[in-house]
Amino acid sequence: MKKSDKEIIDILVAYDATESVYAAARITGCDPKTVHRYVTARNTGRLATGPSRRPRLADPYSAKIEEWVDRSHGLISATAAHQRLLRMGFTGSERTTRRMVAEAKDRWREGSSRARRSWTAEPGLWLEFGWSSGPVVPGPDGSPRRSVIFSAWLGWSRFRVVIPCRDQTLATLICCLDATFRTVGGAPTYVMSRPTAGAGNRHPLLVEAARHYGVQLQTCVPDDVAADTAPGSVALGRDDLLPTEVVWLRPRYWSFSELQDACREATMRINQGAPRQRLPVERTRLHPLPPVPHTRALGPARSVRPDHTIEFESLRYPVPAALSDGEVWVRVTHGELVVVADLGATPSRPGWLTGRSGLTEVARYRVPAPR
Numbered sequence: 001m002k003k004s005d006k007e008i009i010d011i012l013v014a015y016d017a018t019e020s021v022y023a024a025a026r027i028t029g030c031d032p033k034t035v036h037r038y039v040t041a042r043n044t045g046r047l048a049t050g051p052s053r054r055p056r057l058a059d060p061y062s063a064k065i066e067e068w069v070d071r072s073h074g075l076i077s078a079t080a081a082h083q084r085l086l087r088m089g090f091t092g093s094e095r096t097t098r099r100m101v102a103e104a105k106d107r108w109r110e111g112s113s114r115a116r117r118s119w120t121a122e123p124g125l126w127l128e129f130g131w132s133s134g135p136v137v138p139g140p141d142g143s144p145r146r147s148v149i150f151s152a153w154l155g156w157s158r159f160r161v162v163i164p165c166r167d168q169t170l171a172t173l174i175c176c177l178d179a180t181f182r183t184v185g186g187a188p189t190y191v192m193s194r195p196t197a198g199a200g201n202r203h204p205l206l207v208e209a210a211r212h213y214g215v216q217l218q219t220c221v222p223d224d225v226a227a228d229t230a231p232g233s234v235a236l237g238r239d240d241l242l243p244t245e246v247v248w249l250r251p252r253y254w255s256f257s258e259l260q261d262a263c264r265e266a267t268m269r270i271n272q273g274a275p276r277q278r279l280p281v282e283r284t285r286l287h288p289l290p291p292v293p294h295t296r297a298l299g300p301a302r303s304v305r306p307d308h309t310i311e312f313e314s315l316r317y318p319v320p321a322a323l324s325d326g327e328v329w330v331r332v333t334h335g336e337l338v339v340v341a342d343l344g345a346t347p348s349r350p351g352w353l354t355g356r357s358g359l360t361e362v363a364r365y366r367v368p369a370p371r
Helices: 005-018 021-028 032-043 059-071 078-087 094-110 170-184 204-213 256-270 274-283
Strands: 126-138 144-154 160-165 190-193 216-222 234-236 301-303 309-312 315-318 327-333 336-342 359-366
Touching: 005 021, 005 032, 021 032, 059 078, 059 094, 078 094, 126 170, 126 216, 126 256, 144 170, 144 256, 160 170, 160 256, 170 204, 170 274, 170 336, 170 359, 190 234, 204 216, 301 309, 309 327, 315 359
Parallel strands: 126 190, 190 216, 216 234
Antiparallel strands: 126 144, 144 160, 301 327, 309 315, 327 336, 336 359
């Protein structure tokens, strides 16, 4: 039976007078266990005058349930929430979930839910990407040039993809996202980047690419950043933010293909253990990918001749022999011709060049200056 505030104080006063839970129980007419509970709560600074509640198996997931209710505007069903909790390792009953969801909806209707909460990772919810400075490699003309490293991971499984790039343009970003989606086996609900990642997530072509893959672009910040400094951003815990350091790479490589091999080996090493084991669960919530990639930002298409060359402005440029009779996309960036191919659509051995599938830069040449 619920104790009133006066009864609780009487119990504590009786214990202080006798220093015995049994004597205090006889004075106040309650069970000795009740006296012990209130005395222990007072001594540990957790005394509450309201009714006590036993811990529930769903308590560690309460913040996640509040997030689902808030994102769904209170429309998520308890059955759907329970299925999601099971994928996250919850072992309680559906009855417990229903009670937690009902309480969260009541708080949401009353407006007492937190206005800004840190998102909790769940299978298939988000993928975060970022850029970092990479090793020095020879450019198309042979001169040393600093590369950039594209990194992305799935927030729940921590499965990470590392891709070396020669530039950080919008077209390169779309290629990396396509290759990442095809590597992990689908597209998440949200694709996130930090404000300093150079995402350009308002660019019309990037928004169009997001619509093509069925994802929503978001900006994420650490949960200890004030909301007014990054309005509209998603708050993530520090442990959920993507690490973009490249400590596993050497400062310099003799060729770009050597850097690609190093990044492929690093990706395999990083994903050993839990990330690779949790990826199949994550894939059950990822969305299927469209059969063809988004290529509007990659430039015009060119057919590869039987002698594995392409023609651009009356000049021929060689491409890898496995692309013969296939199709590539070409664009000029900073005076260089960039050739991109869909390795998932190559006639032989998908991912033969870099161990990846999807849109990948396969060649780059310096464009002759006009005479």
